[in-house]
Amino acid sequence: MNVIEVQGLKKDYPLGKTIVHALRGIDFSVEEGAFLSIVGPSGSGKTTLLNIIGCIDHPTAGRVRIHDQEISELNDKQITDLRLHRIGFIFQSFNLIPVLNVWENVEFPLLLMKDKRKEEIAARVERLIRAVGLLDYMAHKPAELSGGQRQRVAIARALVGNPDIVLADEPTANLDSETSESILKLMRELNEAERTTFIFSTHDPEVLKYAGKIVKIKDGMIVGQE
Amino acid sequence: MGLTFKIAWRNIWRHKGKSLVIGVILFIGALLMTVGNGMISGMENGLSENIVNLFTGDILIISDEQEKDNILLDLMTAKPLKVIKNYEAAREVLESEEMIADYLPAASGLVFLLNPRSEMGSVYLLGVDIDRYQRMFPNSIKITEGRIFERGERGVLISEFARKPLYDFMEYWLLPQDGILDESKLPEEAKEDLANLDVRSDIVFMGASDSNSTIDIRVPVTGIIEYKALNKIWGYYCLVDIESFREAHNYVTGADRAAELSPEEEDLLATEDLEDLFSSGDLFTDVITDESITLDQLREETARELVDYDLDDGSYNLAFIKLKAGVSTQEALAKLNRVFREKGIKVRAISWKEAVGAIGSMAVMVKAALNLFIMFIFFVAMIIIMNTLSMAALERTSELAMMRAIGARKGFLRRMFLAETSLLSFFFGGLGIASGIIVIYLIRAADISTTNEILQLLYGGEKLSPLYTSADFLLGLVELGIVTFLSVIYPLRVVGKIVPLDAIVRE
Numbered sequence: 050m051n052v053i054e055v056q057g058l059k060k061d062y063p064l065g066k067t068i069v070h071a072l073r074g075i076d077f078s079v080e081e082g083a084f085l086s087i088v089g090p091s092g093s094g095k096t097t098l099l100n101i102i103g104c105i106d107h108p109t110a111g112r113v114r115i116h117d118q119e120i121s122e123l124n125d126k127q128i129t130d131l132r133l134h135r136i137g138f139i140f141q142s143f144n145l146i147p148v149l150n151v152w153e154n155v156e157f158p159l160l161l162m163k164d165k166r167k168e169e170i171a172a173r174v175e176r177l178i179r180a181v182g183l184l185d186y187m188a189h190k191p192a193e194l195s196g197g198q199r200q201r202v203a204i205a206r207a208l209v210g211n212p213d214i215v216l217a218d219e220p221t222a223n224l225d226s227e228t229s230e231s232i233l234k235l236m237r238e239l240n241e242a243e244r245t246t247f248i249f250s251t252h253d254p255e256v257l258k259y260a261g262k263i264v265k266i267k268d269g270m271i272v273g274q275e
Numbered sequence: 276m277g278l279t280f281k282i283a284w285r286n287i288w289r290h291k292g293k294s295l296v297i298g299v300i301l302f303i304g305a306l307l308m309t310v311g312n313g314m315i316s317g318m319e320n321g322l323s324e325n326i327v328n329l330f331t332g333d334i335l336i337i338s339d340e341q342e343k344d345n346i347l348l349d350l351m352t353a354k355p356l357k358v359i360k361n362y363e364a365a366r367e368v369l370e371s372e373e374m375i376a377d378y379l380p381a382a383s384g385l386v387f388l389l390n391p392r393s394e395m396g397s398v399y400l401l402g403v404d405i406d407r408y409q410r411m412f413p414n415s416i417k418i419t420e421g422r423i424f425e426r427g428e429r430g431v432l433i434s435e436f437a438r439k440p441l442y443d444f445m446e447y448w449l450l451p452q453d454g455i456l457d458e459s460k461l462p463e464e465a466k467e468d469l470a471n472l473d474v475r476s477d478i479v480f481m482g483a484s485d486s487n488s489t490i491d492i493r494v495p496v497t498g499i500i501e502y503k504a505l506n507k508i509w510g511y512y513c514l515v516d517i518e519s520f521r522e523a524h525n526y527v528t529g530a531d532r533a534a535e536l537s538p539e540e541e542d543l544l545a546t547e548d549l550e551d552l553f554s555s556g557d558l559f560t561d562v563i564t565d566e567s568i569t570l571d572q573l574r575e576e577t578a579r580e581l582v583d584y585d586l587d588d589g590s591y592n593l594a595f596i597k598l599k600a601g602v603s604t605q606e607a608l609a610k611l612n613r614v615f616r617e618k619g620i621k622v623r624a625i626s627w628k629e630a631v632g633a634i635g636s637m638a639v640m641v642k643a644a645l646n647l648f649i650m651f652i653f654f655v656a657m658i659i660i661m662n663t664l665s666m667a668a669l670e671r672t673s674e675l676a677m678m679r680a681i682g683a684r685k686g687f688l689r690r691m692f693l694a695e696t697s698l699l700s701f702f703f704g705g706l707g708i709a710s711g712i713i714v715i716y717l718i719r720a721a722d723i724s725t726t727n728e729i730l731q732l733l734y735g736g737e738k739l740s741p742l743y744t745s746a747d748f749l750l751g752l753v754e755l756g757i758v759t760f761l762s763v764i765y766p767l768r769v770v771g772k773i774v775p776l777d778a779i780v781r782e
């Protein structure tokens with residue numbers, strides 16, 4: 050079954066008097082449980098594509114379906130709830146809440162959900178912090194962590210709400226190669242353990258050996274899939 | 276503590292500098308507002324105490340033909356007050372009324388003066404039985420030169436406040452009889468030309484009336500007085516013995532007015548000499564109850580006093596009433612007016628506030644100035660807080676956008692911001708209010724007093740005694756709440772405009 054279906058996706062950015070065609074008609078679908086990598090040179094449209102799939106940007110044309118739900122039909126609140134319950138984000142720049150410690154950062158989405166019981170929340174948070182190997186750092190604030198550790202917190206946070214998809218735009222771009230490798234391994238493990246679909250972008254060929262399916266894009270168009 | 280408050284609380288500590296800026300503004304704002312409100316309360320309280328105790332009493336009785344109630348210092352119209360016609364009946368009520376501690380019948384009004392160039396000037400006089408005045412308002416006046424005239428003696432007490440304008444207009448300096456000239460009190464131009472200084476010990480004035488006929492009378496100046504407080508207000512009034520006041524207002528006689536009367540009225544008037552008709556209080560009462568004579572103006576203008584040894588037999592145009600302690604002014608007013616109505620006595624009781632309309636408005640102006648000052652602080656505080664918060668919102672854009680991206684609704688971010696501001700406002704504003712209360716008590720303890728008249732108006736009396744009441748506390752909380760609310764509106768809009776896409780950093 051497909052978690053995501055993208056059809057005829059286009060995105061134009063007005064830039065002064067000209068128009069930048071960031072996406073020129075993208076069609077593809079992602080199966081449940083996939084570990085998909087979007088690859089392409091700088092400026093090819095990777096970020097733009099992930100933002101649209103993640104419902105934080107709107108396409109100029111085309112359709113995106115998540116679990117048979119057409120995104121363009123939803124209002125702001127529904128889209129926010131969809132992001133909360135169905136999508137996990139891992140940002141290139143880690144993006145944690147500075148005033149919350151590791152435990153609280155991971156817990157944050159569950160508290161927003163409001164329908165979770167205390168014990169349920171505690172169990173889930175602990176499971177994920179254990180999974181990313183940060184049990185000893187639970188009480189640390191983001192500023193007291195290394196880049197790799199922060200990205201692990203972000204991964205735990207992205208997965209804590211049991212989303213359908215985790216989106217990660219160049220999750221390793223700010224990390225050294227050794228740390229990158231461990232982060233990708235972790236993502237792969239969680240992908241298998243939790244059966245969560247992962248979509249991440251990269252322009253680093255090294256990263257590709259961890260990928261399952263690969264979608265190559267260039268100048269806003271898909272130029273190959275493998 | 277909910278999630279929003281937890282984040283808000285920690286953000287306050289994380290952004291200490293900004294929190295402190297907002298906190299200090301809130302603190303200063305709340306402090307100044309509290310002290311300002313205390314000043315206003317103290318002023319109102321002091322003014323009413325000083326006015327009631329020094330000059331008006333709690334209630335005034337005036338003729339019910341008097342159109343407006345603001346009869347004291349009505350500088351705008353300056354029409355003579357209507358004479359109380361059945362004062363004797365009113366007196367009976369006042370004498371027998373339980374709630375009344377004391378009362379003082381009097382005559383108040385503007386009298387005219389002519390200067391050497393035959394120009395017309397004026398001065399306010401209050402005609403009283405001086406013994407009763409001093410019993411009713413003990414310590415209200417202080418004699419600075421000369422002496423207070425005796426009961427039954429003719430005399431006027433010039434107020435220090437009125438002395439200089441009188442000199443400017445009349446071109447002579449008023450000195451009590453047998454008084455010694457105190458050169459230091461003279462106006463500058465008089466000091467320079469001492470040889471030509473004209474000094475006099477009496478003053479000639481005539482009563483003000485709607486008709487042209489009045490009587491000039493010459494009254495000796497026995498003393499110069501100063502009121503205990505609020506000389507800027509009461510200083511307009513010079514005290515005169517009641518008999519001189521009545522004489523000066525000895526209005527028109529029948530012969531002059533008859534020409535303006537209708538034939539039947541003329542007939543009536545022709546039968547008797549008006550002087551005789553109105554020469555006794557009893558007859559006078561009869562006349563006014565007779566509806567066939569509709570000579571309202573004539574009646575009151577000819578309500579001539581008996582120049583008798585009993586000062587109280589003559590005419591008055593008002594009476595000041597002091598109530599016993601603990602009696603409600605409102606209740607007393609209602610009761611007196613009911614009794615007057617039931618007995619058909621043509622007077623009405625009004626509160627001192629109504630009587631001093633003009634002064635009230637001066638107080639209102641001072642109060643308005645204070646309020647304006649508070650509003651200004653309010654406004655400045657609001658602008659600074661608004662700015663700081665908006666900047667804080669913009670600085671935290673990517674953090675807030677990230678929260679939106681991972682599923683926080685706009686309302687969540689707004690609540691977080693509101694929580695942060697409310698915490699600051701509660702803590703620092705509360706501290707400001709508390710400090711304000713302390714400052715108010717310190718000011719009271721410091722015993723600051725003034726002889727400056729403008730300041731006295733601000734102080735509500737001689738002593739600066741701001742007052743803090745529970746109403747002021749509530750007002751302070753409301754003002755603080757409004758400042759917080761208004762200053763957070765715009766920053767909340769800024770927060771509302773942050774979209775999840777802002778979380779994505781692009782190179």
Ligand SMILES: Nc1ncnc2c1ncn2[C@@H]1O[C@H](COP(=O)(O)OP(=O)(O)OP(=O)(O)O)[C@@H](O)[C@H]1O
Nearest residue numbers: 062063064069071090091092093094095096097098
């Ligand atoms: N807000 C914008 N306004 C105008 N043009 C934009 C905007 N965002 C992206 N673009 C353009 O759209 C194209 C695709 O950008 P995008 O960021 O999706 O590329 P990318 O593949 O993520 O590149 P990188 O590997 O450098 O991150 C680029 O040409 C970029 O200049």
Ligand SMILES: [Mg+2]
Nearest residue numbers: 095096097218
């Ligand atoms: Mg990119």
